[in-house]
Amino acid sequence: MEAAIRIEGLVKNYEKFSLDHINLEIPKGSIVGLVGANGAGKTTLIKCILGIIKRDAGEIYVDGEKLEEKNDNWKNQVGMVLAEANFHETMNAVQIGRIMENIFSQWDAGLYETYLNDFKLEHKKLIKDYSRGMKMKLQIAVALSHRAKILIFDEATSGLDPLVRDDLLDILLEYIQDEAHTVLLSSHIISDLEKVSDYIAFIQNGRLLFVENKDEILYRYGVGKCSKEDYSTLDKEGILRLKRGVLGYEFLVQDRQAFMRRYPDMVVDAPDIEDVLLLLEKGEVVS
């Protein structure tokens, strides 16, 4: 599979935090959902990919070329939506559009206008008077209007009401119909990621814990529930994490079908992505 973005051995050191040798491939034509707790390193990773901050080691390839060699080309190819919008607060959406027209060679003023209307963004209102959600929508309108091949969204759905979030997810699904398009999307709203992502990348304390196909995760993993006594009788191989609760034990198995064949009387549910991530994040490591 061709990689839109390939990251090899990426290291970024802050005084009290490191992104630790991240290897990640973002396949062309896919949506990759990036998840992880507060402070796990999602924004740092995204800023390294965007070239906003300098990395300490490793390489980033975009369409097979080193990021540093992309120069202005990269700016045209990537549409970004960051948690904090960087627009001039004393401008309005129309003025922002004019600036973007000069920045992006493929700026589509008509499309921008359509998004402003769809998102109900007042054209003449100053950005400083926009709500957080409105600023987010304006960033999204800009990102989608310069015909970028890659969209990178950092916490883009937070601050948006459920209807707009849903619209945005539909827009992303439509955008990805063009196989030359790719999306990297970080969010704490796991259900949003579950709706649209082809792959889930999970980052924990600066390390990439896994990148897996979403359907595979849903099909393969299982969440078991039983009493402390029953748990003690189980062979622990294939059990990844355990959460001890007052009402019983909950555990994550890597291969639900195999586990059910072995223990047909045991309750093992098909999980959603949030179940898997919560157990990976908070459960005790078993095997």
Ligand SMILES: Nc1ncnc2c1ncn2[C@@H]1O[C@H](COP(=O)(O)OP(=O)(O)OP(=O)(O)O)[C@@H](O)[C@H]1O
């Ligand atoms: N400029 C900086 N200087 C020093 N430390 C930083 C800097 N930027 C980020 N960090 C630290 O790097 C770590 C990762 O931060 P980052 O913003 O990448 O996490 P995140 O996964 O995006 O978190 P959140 O979900 O809360 O947005 C945190 O411990 C943060 O304090």
